[in-house]
Amino acid sequence: MIRPALTRLASLFGVLLVVSMLVFFLGSLIPGDLASVIVGHEGATPEQFERVRRELGLDQPLIVQYLNWLGNAVTGDFGTSPITAREVSADIAQQFPVSLELALLCLVTSTVIGVPVGIKAAVSNKGWVDAAMRASLLVMFSVPVFVVGILLLLFASAFAPDLFNVTYVPWQQDLVGNLRSMALPVATITLPFAAMTMQMTRSATLxxxxxxxxxxxxxxxxxxxxxxxxxxxxxxxPPVVTFLGFQFGVMMGGLLVVEQIFSLPGLGRGMLDAINNRDYPSVTAITMVFAAVFVVVNAAIDLLYPVLDPRQRSR
Amino acid sequence: MTPDRGATPTPLLQVNDLVKHFPVRGRGPAQMLRAVDGVSFTVNAGETVGVVGESGCGKSTVARLVVGLTKPTSGSVLVEGGDIWARGKEGAERRRRMQMVFQNPTGSMNPRRTVGDAVAEPLQVLRAPGIRAKVEETLSLVGLKPEMADRMPHEMSGGQQQRAAIARAMISNPALVVHDESVASLDISLQAQILNLLVDLQDRLGTAYLFISHDLAAVQAISHRVVVMYLGEVVESATAVEFAARPLHPYSVALRRAALLPDPEIEQSRVEVGLTGDVPSPLNPPSGCRFRTRCPYAEQKCADEKPALRPAQDGHYVACHFAGIATATTALEGAS
Amino acid sequence: MERLNPADAGPETRANVLTVTDLQTAFPTRRGTVRAVDGVSFDVREGETLGLVGESGSGKSVTAMSILRLVAAPGRIESGRIELAGQDVLALEGEELRRVRGSIAGMVFQNPMTALNPSFTVGWQLMEALRAHGVRDPEELQRRVEQALAAVGMPDPARQLDTYPHQMSGGMRQRVVIAMGMINEPRLLIADEPTTALDVTIQAQVLNLMKRLTREHGTALLLITHNMGVIARMCDRVAVMYAGEIVEEALVRTLFSAPKHPYTSGLLRSIPRADHGRGKVPTMTGFPPDMAAPPSGCRFADRCPYVVDACLSDRPALVEVESAHKTRCLRVQELGGSVADLTVRGVA
Incomplete structure (x- = not known):
């Protein structure tokens, strides 16, 4: 049990390292750089421009820049955002819990709906229950998330305007209020994910x-x-859990649209803002967080496997 | 253990001290699965040698080693005196002199190709003139109608598929056909049909067989000589007549006793002295005689010293310190 | 276990634990309905062992699965009557049917590698069988499971409770499967090819075990197999199935020494024997009929050496020709005696 866990951990860091390189070097291919964002295009003299570049270390070879960044990143320092002028890690520390909560809630609801329904469908294989479920699955799956989200938003504001919070309330502050602000976004992404979970459970059970x-x-x-x-x-x-783990990673990354619609201050929205503002340090950092979540969850699933399937345990 | 009959010409097949170990990668230190551990025997032209043993004895690995589907760890397989793994054309030519029939006829045929194409496969030319005639001739040889050539494998019954598999093995006129449990999944009446077919074909074409099976009765029905394997080793080899009359190794005797006879008079009055326990793991075989952990006659010597395969009588070889201590008839004592 | 051992009573005085009458089980296929079991009737008496022998496709396994109504959809029992310890199995609904399963009749399946759930320990699975029939007390569960494991000859039963099936050899797993079939002390054990997947030396161990257990507990055994050696070793009576029908039924010794149906005698002669040397085995020609379109007359007619015109048109009935000896052959009276004698003369 210990040895495979250690090997897994080592490979986990390997994967993250490769991801960090990809993110960093691909980012450097984009025209313009941080200095141009800070100094701005008009009104700055080349001398000013060069000075900022030197201060930021952007005049050094790419590999040196990467190593510097990596050295800081390891200590949790992802630099300062040129837009908000705050530490990137501080922004992320605020955004991450929001997204994590959204993804976790979503995982729970889609599992609670998808797994039993999937079993039910498998048991009544080819019966009307199965047929009805598969038809509704197709519908839920074919409607894009933003359509569902906007529709839900419209319905809620038309029929139960007081039931849901439109602005985000942190759970530390007010748990009920928090849930009221989360209900609609969770419902929006739960539908397609529950449908996929159901399909997966159905075929595994069959x-x-x-x-x-x-x-x-x-x-x-x-x-x-x-x-x-x-x-x-x-x-x-086992196959269902593997799938759910994979889903969780996808969910975290797929929050952009939902967070945007429901104006939740999560990572997805942070990412979108960062891209729009060419906030390079934030983009890189958030991407790394997404990658880390994905890798960690999948590693955890791998470690969970022997718990679920005794045949995977060493004797 | 090769029966040394002086003037005998080179046997068709010689298997010399064949060893096949598979590395087993698991958690923990790498281990060696000793599937085949020093097996030697010969098959003469036109002869059937039966290899019998239970699961894990290495008999299927022997089959794959003999036809060259896998390379031995050490030891050699010789066809007419020449190594099948000789470099270049020679080795390939020797391997082509042998064909194999598997247990599962469905799995050994491409479901998308006609039976005729499957049968013609060993000829390595499909559309040459005369191939069709050859295929039809071979199909009728194994008791199938020539028009079966146009069928798909799934349109045939299990028995017919196995006949087609035999036709495929026979079409290139091989010197030796290796049967790996080729009748095991067939019903009794079909099994008898196939066994008889094999005897017929051998009488007419002079093909030698290496007949590998867990079923002692089937082996005895078809073999001239019998080889008994246990945990990767040969424990006994004898002519079928001799073996039917006097199996000498305690394991052979146990196999004989365990094989149920279709006779309630004998079976219902049987005094049971069967083997206890399971076959040990080939990852970690017992010291000395590998059968000793299940042998009712084992003594200290059996753990200390590995018994060599030595001649007991003319053409009868056995690897046991106390060969002959158990007899087949004791199993049936009390019966009549 | 306190039950009076029915095996002590003479065979005539024993009551039936299972009576199957005119059972028909069918499977819809693309080529039409296949009646895998077509009008099968037989009974099993308290404490006796009845062998149901036949080749693949003869309907023997479907018969076994029909008794506890475990035939997988789309297969369906079309008609007939199954009486198990006085209960009309085909009339039972939901909970009633569930309570019969395992407690009145237990089952043992062919492949010990797949018959046990790989995700649960052996102890849990055996306890589950007890829990299904109302045993709740943890101590009693533990005690009875250990007892059951000891009874099937498992070394160190208490330790085996936490073992998973994959950690056991095939022979040991089959012992667990047998323990599971027997744990609720059923009056009938239905064993479908219980030793086919095992090595011969292990097969002998498992058969001995089943023989001992059923005898000790007075459990009746319905043994389904294709292996005539297993029948010879285990059974009191035998029913031979061919193409969905029972073609012959007799006491085991009678069946082997004086078979009356040409199929039975053909089958018996085509078995190679471990105590015989090399030589041709007499065989039956041909194949069993296509069950989607079975012949209207005798189903064995096209393979039978004694076939006459009437055999092709008239479907013979299973008739008792001697005491406790039934056969389904139009020419049985005419051929007289046993078919075995005839074939020796007729076919050289």
């Missing part, structure tokens, strides 16, 4: 249901529901 040990359980008199939700689900779980 596969398991035809396994002989399911017949064994039935032959010994285990209750039908228990056969489905304990005996079968436990074996369908």
């Amino acid at each position: 596969e398991v249901l035809s396994d002989p040990y399911i017949t064994t359980a039935r032959a010994v008199g285990v209750k039908r529901r228990r056969v489905h939700y304990v005996h079968a689900l436990r074996n369908a779980l």
Whole structure:
């Protein structure tokens, strides 16, 4: 258990390193640089421009710039935003919890809806329940997130304007208020993710249901529901959990649109602002955070595998 | 263990001290799975040698080594005296002298190609003139209608598919056909049909067989000589007649006893003295005689000293310090 | 376990634990309905072992699965009657049916590698079988599971509770499967090819175990197999299936020594024996019929050496020709005696 965990951890850092290089060097390909953002294009003399570049270290070779950045990043210092003039890490520290909460809530709701419905669909394979579920899945899946989001927003403001908070309330401040501000965004992304989770659960369960040990359980008199939700689900779980982990990464990255619609001060929105303002340090830092979340979650899933499937455990 | 009959010409197939180890990568230190560990035997032209043993004894690995599907760790496979892994054309030519029939006929045929194409495969030319005639001739040889050539594999029954697999093995007129559990998944009545077919083909064409099976009865029905394997080693080899009358190794005797006879008079009055326990892991085989952990006659010597495969009688070889201590008939004592 | 051992009573006086009457189980296929089991009737008495023997596609496994109504959709029991310890199984609904499963009839399946759930420990799965029938007390669960494991010859049962199936050998897993089938002390154990996937030396161990257990507990055994050696070793009576029908039924010794149906005798003669040397085995020609369009007359007619015109048109009934010996052959009276004698004379 220890050895694979360590190997996994090492490879995790490897992946992050590669991602950081990609982000850094690809970013340098974009025309213009931080100095031009700070100094601005008009009214600055080349001398001023050069001075800022020298101060920021932008006159040095790219590889040196990267190593400097990396050295600071390791200590949690991603530089200062030229737009807000604040530390990038401080911005992220504020944005990250918002996005994390959104993604976590979404993961919970889509799992709570998707998994049981998926099992139900598998059990009634080819029955009307299955058909109805698959049809609604197709609908939920085909409508773009921004359409659903805007529709929900419109409906909410028309029919229950007081029920939902339009501005973000941190949960540390007011938990209920927080949930009221999160409900609509969560609902918006839950729909497609629940649909995908359901589809995944359905196919994993279908596969398991035809396994002989399911017949064994039935032959010994285990209750039908228990056969489905304990005996079968436990074996369908590993692929579903892997999928959910992957989903979580995708969700974090996919928050841009939703955070924008519902004006939540999360990472997605931070990213969008940073890109619009050519806030290079922020773009790089947020990308690294997304990558780190993705990598860490997937590593965690890998470590979870032996817990879910005893055959993966060493003897 | 090669029966040394002085003037005998070079055997068709010689397997010399064949070893195949597979590295097993798991968590923890790398281990060696000793699938085949020093196996030697010969097959003469036109002869059937049966190899019998339980799962994990290495018999299927022997099959793959013999036809050259995998390279041995050490030791050699000789066809008419020449190594099948000799460089260049020679080795390839020797490997082509052998064909293989697998247990699962469905899995060994491309589902998208006709039976005729599958059968013609070993000829390595599909559209040459005369191929069609050859395919049809071979199909009728194995008891299939020539028009079966145009069918797809899934349009045939299991028995027919296995016949087609045999036709494919026979079409290039090989000197040796290796059967790896080729009748194991067939029903009794079909199994008998195929066994008889194999005997017929051998009588007419003089093909030699290496017949590998877990089923002692099937092996004895078809073989001239029998080789018994246990945990990667040969423990006994004898002519089929001799083996049917007097198996000498305690493991062979146990196999014989465990094989149920279609006779309730014998079976229902059987006094059971069967083997206990499971086959040990080939990752970590027992010292000395590998059978000793399950052998009712094992003594200290068996753990200390590995018994060599030595002649007990003419053409009868056995690897046991106490060869002959168990007899097949004791299993049936009490019966009549 | 306190039950009076029915095996002590004479076979005639024993009551039936299972009576199957005119069972029909069908599967819809692209080429039409396949009646895999087509009018099968037989019974199993308390404490006896009945063998159901046949080749693949004969309907023997579908018969076994029909008894506890475990036939997988789209397969369906079309008609017939299954009486298990006095209960009409086909009339049971939901909970009633579930309570019968495992407690009145237990099952043992063919492949021990797949018959156990890979995600749960052996102990949990055995306890689950007890919990399904109302055992709740943790101490009792533990005690009975350990007992069951000990009964099937597992070394150190208490330690095996936390073992996962993949950590066991095939023979050990099959012991667990048997323990699971027996743990609720059913009156009938249905074993579908219980040793086919095992090595011969392990097969012998498992058969001995089943024989001992069923005898000790007075459990009746319905043993489904294609292996005549297993039948010879285990059974009191045998029913031979061919193409969805029972073609012969007799006491085991009678069946082997004096078979009356040409299929039975053909089958018996085509078995190679481990105590015989090299030589040709007598065979039956041909294949079983296409079950989507079975012949209207005798289903064995096209492979039968004694076929006459009537066989092609008239479907023979299963009739009792001697006491406890039934056969489904139009010419049985005419051919007289046993088919085995005839074939020796007729086919050289």
